[in-house]
Amino acid sequence: MEVVCTFCKTDSSSVSQCTECQYVYCADTCMNYGPAVPKTFLCPDCSSCKRVDCELAVSKRQPVQVTVLILHIQTLYPMAGYLMNVMQPALESYGVKFVFQFMTLKSCVDDPAELELFLRDVERKGVLLVMLMTDTAARGWWVSESEGETYCMNERKALQRLFCEDPEILDRLLSIRVCLLFVLACGGNLDAAKVTDLHEWNKSNGCFQHMFAFLNTRTRWAEVCGFFAKLMMSAFGRFEPFHRAVVESWCLDETTRYHSGMVWWALHDVTPFALRENTNKCPFGVRFPDVRQKCGCPFRETGNWRIKGWTKNNSSPTTGSTLNAVASCCGYRFSMTLLEPPPRTYEFSGIGYVLDTWPGVGRFKAAGNLKGDLSKGQGTGPADVASGGSDYRVQKRPRTSDVGPGTSKRRGGSAPDLLEQV
DSSP states (O other): OOEEOTTTOOEESOEEEETTTOOEEETTTTSOOTTOOOSEEOOHHHHHOSSOOHHHHSBTTBOOOEEEEEEEOGGGHHHHHHHHHHHHHHHHTTTOOEEEEEEEHHHHHHOTHHHHHHHHTSOTTSEEEEEEEOOEETTEEEEEEETTEEEEEOHHHHHHHHHTSSHHHHHHHHHSSEEEEEEESOOTTOOHHHHHHHHHHHHHHOOOSEEEEEOOTTOOHHHHHHHHHHHIIIIIISOOOHHHHHHHHHHHOHHHHHHOOEEEEETTSSSOEEEEEOBTTBGGGOOOOOHHHHOOSTTGGGOOEEEEEESSOTTSOOTTOEEEEEETTTOOEEEEEEOSOOOOEEEETTEEEEEEETTOOOOEEEEEEOOSOGGGOOOEEEEEOOOSSSOOOOOOOOOOSSSOOOOOOOOOOSSOOTTTOO
16 A cells, blocks of 8 residues: 655655654655665654754645734734734635634633643644734733723733743643744833843743744834734745744835834844844934934924935944934934944845844934024934933933924834934
């Protein structure tokens, strides 16, 4: 009786079966063993270890089922459905098997039995994506925002409560081949201490091979959904190496790239990484302030920055390089000077990005001055821009009687908006 190979779907009398996953391999074609054909063996995916990096576990030779668990607070249930509607067609277009499950954070925190029962049915050799959708409070993440019962938890305590306090849940997670966590929340609390704390938590228990969170202090879910659609197609449809799939999906989705950078925790890395934009208007992850915040002229609503380039070493800026810009409305000039060596930068399809150890952002000194009459604009002295956390400030310009108030409004943008975030 001839046996059909699990992967090439051809009949062959020379087959080998993996003792771990029970998949059948065509020995002469898929495995290329030659004349000595073992009847049983450990396939490359199973012989490395039970928990391997994503590009080893997700390969063309081993199609997997993608299970998406969306943990959300009650008020974000409509957005959770919208996220599913974006990801599902992307998986369907490549014939990937998938399962979606919705659970509220409150139900999982109060009674972990539902989560434990669900994890029992997750395919052990598949991929589990946990999408944690919540809002950010001063003390952590909201667990419930319903009327009459509103409370939040510290980020590390929330993850510990969800995935580690119940030993059954932890065992189930560790038995699944690939586990990934995406935090869809505002990144206002992600300072240096919090990012390091979450990295240490993941390394201590090993729940997730990779964890991601957005850095924008006002993350809007509709702005980042395109990234997940591209990631599903790249990683699980075209079987791109996972690291490449993440960078490719983020770079090619212009809306997500402009809206927010990401912090990236990898289980086997010593430190977390930051993925940020690197363009003329966002050098080394630091976005230029809105021209309307700096210019006080009557035409500022239609103005924009005209980038003049770096003063020295334009192709590879170093310490002391200054990036100059001029407002198109009144000629107000703004400059940013590098105070220390910048983080490592790369390009993908002509799109510049920063991928470096946390915080992975440039440290600048910002300065503005005026060209022309004060009635057409408003000048400012030098202002230090610090890096390393989420608390970045620029000195406010003094108010004058000739122009409107010089207040600075917080605006959403690519994270971290070092010149805007207060």
